[in-house]
Amino acid sequence: MDIASHQKRLITGVVLAAFVFLAMLFQGWVLFTVLALFCAFTLWEFYDLFRDHQGIKTIKSLGTAFTFLLLGAFTNGDLMYPAVITIFAFWISAFIFLFRYSADMTASFVQAMIFLTGLIYIPVNFHFFLKFNRWECVLVIAAAALSDTAAFYAGTMWGDKKIWPKISPKKSWVGSLAGFGACVVGTTAYGLAFGDAPFWQWLLLGAALNIAAQMGDFFESALKRSLAVKDSGHFLPGHGGFLDRVDSLLLVVPTYGLLNSVHPFFP
Template sequence: MDISLHQKRVATAVGLAAIPALALVFQGWVLFVVLALFCTFTLWEFYDMFSPLPGVGTVKSLGAVFTFLLLGAYAADAPQHMLMIFVAAFWAAAILFLVRFTRDATASFKPGMVLLAGLVYIPLNLHFFLSFSRHEILLVIGAAAISDTAAFYSGTLWGKKKIWPKVSPKKSWVGSLGGLTACMLATTGFGMAFGLGAPWQWLLLGAALNVAAQMGDFFESALKRSLHIKDSSSILPGHGGLLDRIDSLLLVVPTYGLIRTVHAFF
């Protein structure tokens, strides 16, 4: 293991922890602003992955506007308006395509599709944070972080047989099982200390969140490989980009949001 790279990863992870910590302390409008800005920057990173993307500047601007509108509608307790805003986003993408098509008959709808995919992938998946309690925010962030960290160390130390080499050549079965075990234990411990329910319910929740974390990681890995890029950006030393850091969280958050409609854990 490259020690200098490892130190960069640890320092970056500690620095990033300040973002959810700030939101947890203040919540309310501070949480909304922090989440909206974080989603916007991550969304821009996602759009840049598809470069050269025609009209990427316009796509980024529209992405930022619709991110704030989508999250704002949910924060204002008007979730029904989110569908209307997403329909408006589609028609904004359609008009962008029409304008480009009148100028160039070879223009495609790809920028519009990328715009809409990014809105679903990032702000729509993370909007659940606005309805989570402090304990729930800690739970989902902790589940994603522990899954990634345990998988990284156990896989680095003992992993040999790869789990899905075509998608992610470095990830091993040992790393996957290590992340699963750590997430289940951590979730159960957290639940017994602060939540409601029997240990077996927390164990199942931990397993579900870990599977979601791994699938989120695999999806972003496959996306990057299809686009022939190594990292979503180089903004975070030792980690790549914001999207590289939260790829697992992007599926953990909606997974927990769905599960809690079946059983109240807090």
């Protein structure tokens, strides 16, 4: 990677980190607003991957509205509210399909599946941020960032043997192992300093979060390749789109949320 691209990537990362830091510092409505806007932009990019499908403009508008509804429902603390919103989203998409099919017998239910998948993939996965404390927010973001950064630079410099070329031609075994090591070491060091769990549990958590990060990255790569798309967007210089930047985080967040519900890692 040339120096100019590296500088763009670094500056964009610093700006994003500043926004995240401010959101975590103030939390409350500030965190909700930043998270909701970020989810809306990311979801818009996800739907735009399917731009060749009929009705995507309607899906984009509906998805943005339901992002705010879903995240607002999750702030209540009762899972009944987001469940109702999700069911409502299903029936909205089902009725749109119903009326389109009555007008055109070739109409497909695929649009409804894209709509619902996007809601689960982005706002539902990211809603855990509203439940995490500051230490946990830093942990999951750092785990994803360490995984991506170490894998990127190690793979760029020494990655000759590719790990899954049919899915992601640039990702290498060296990069994968570097990301794994960085995530495990970083998670363990951070956890021992600020958390409340024994050494071996932090090691296992770091391993689980890195595997989640890599699989999240591979999933988005496969999705883009299947749709013949290189980047999800061009809004973030050096990174592509919002979805390109958080593809690994989208699986790290719910993975930590699940493991933390079984065994809390912070007091």
